[in-house]
Amino acid sequence: MATLRSKLKKISPWPIHYLYRKIYYFPKDFSEACKFIFHKTKTPTTFWQRKMLVWKFYRISYLVDCPHTEHEMIHIARAMLDLGDIPGALVECGAFHGGSTAKFSLVAKLAKREFHVFDSFEGMPENKEAGGESIYGREHHFPKGSHAVRIDEVRENVEKYGDISRTKFHKGFFSETLPDFKEPVALACMNVDLALSTKDCLKYLSPLMSKDGIIYSQDAHFPWIIELLKDDRFWQNEIGILKPKMDDLGKLKFVAIHY
Numbered sequence: 001m002a003t004l005r006s007k008l009k010k011i012s013p014w015p016i017h018y019l020y021r022k023i024y025y026f027p028k029d030f031s032e033a034c035k036f037i038f039h040k041t042k043t044p045t046t047f048w049q050r051k052m053l054v055w056k057f058y059r060i061s062y063l064v065d066c067p068h069t070e071h072e073m074i075h076i077a078r079a080m081l082d083l084g085d086i087p088g089a090l091v092e093c094g095a096f097h098g099g100s101t102a103k104f105s106l107v108a109k110l111a112k113r114e115f116h117v118f119d120s121f122e123g124m125p126e127n128k129e130a131g132g133e134s135i136y137g138r139e140h141h142f143p144k145g146s147h148a149v150r151i152d153e154v155r156e157n158v159e160k161y162g163d164i165s166r167t168k169f170h171k172g173f174f175s176e177t178l179p180d181f182k183e184p185v186a187l188a189c190m191n192v193d194l195a196l197s198t199k200d201c202l203k204y205l206s207p208l209m210s211k212d213g214i215i216y217s218q219d220a221h222f223p224w225i226i227e228l229l230k231d232d233r234f235w236q237n238e239i240g241i242l243k244p245k246m247d248d249l250g251k252l253k254f255v256a257i258h259y
């Protein structure tokens with residue numbers, strides 16, 4: 001199935017590929033969208049706002065190259081809107097073309113929270129990670145400079161399709177930008193592909209997390225990330241805390257790390 005998808009992506013025009021993705025993920029996307037639209041969130045939102053948000057997510061995925069699924073984004077959007085009175089900002093590490101950034105910026109507006117976006121905007125850092133097969137059987141490799149998208153393009157996508165008013169960009173490798181960031185964080189998303197980058201994010205974000213805050217890894221389909229997140233010694237020696245509670249590690253593309 002993975003090979004069929006990669007072949008289809010190469011030969012088919014974008015509208016066909018988009019349709020294929022939406023049909024392929026329909027059961028998961030539809031059930032997550034219904035749960036989101038028909039249930040109230042702790043931060044008050046109307047049925048119409050939730051419905052429009054889902055519609056805008058689909059529109060953004062059509063207009064911007066997005067390497068995530070709709071159910072993943074809707075699930076995280078719900079978590080952002082269910083933070084209630086947990087203090088702190090929303091954070092995204094890893095923007096790529098800004099599809100997820102535009103989506104989260106719309107959620108930040110509804111949640112009335114600041115939204116901080118961290119990326120090198122030059123792609124992956126220098127690394128020696130071999131990559132390999134995800135739990136879904138597709139090959140992935142992340143050499144230096146891959147996934148590079150200019151900050152101007154990302155900003156433009158957020159201006160056009162999201163809400164720039166609460167969005168602040170931090171350009172540079174995480175190891176350079178995150179140490180200077182000192183604000184409390186209620187929810188952060190890491191979609192950064194490498195174990196090295198995940199380590200940097202966890203090292204600098206963990207001390208900023210509010211009680212009951214959440215960090216999502218959207219790379220939990222990569223064995224090298226699963227291994228890292230499962231490792232008690234990593235949490236104790238490098239982050240300085242006991243391993244936090246995580247839901248369904250190793251089963252889905254994304255996992256919630258509870259603080």
Ligand SMILES: C[S@@+](CC[C@H](N)C(=O)[O-])C[C@H]1O[C@@H](n2cnc3c(N)ncnc32)[C@H](O)[C@@H]1O
Nearest residue numbers: 068094095096100119120123147173174191197
């Ligand atoms: C998979 S893409 C993000 C996808 C995006 N969240 C989406 O769903 O559209 C990974 C991003 O992480 C960034 N990245 C990875 N490691 C990084 C690091 N150490 N410092 C800064 N940016 C990094 C890359 O530049 C790239 O934009």
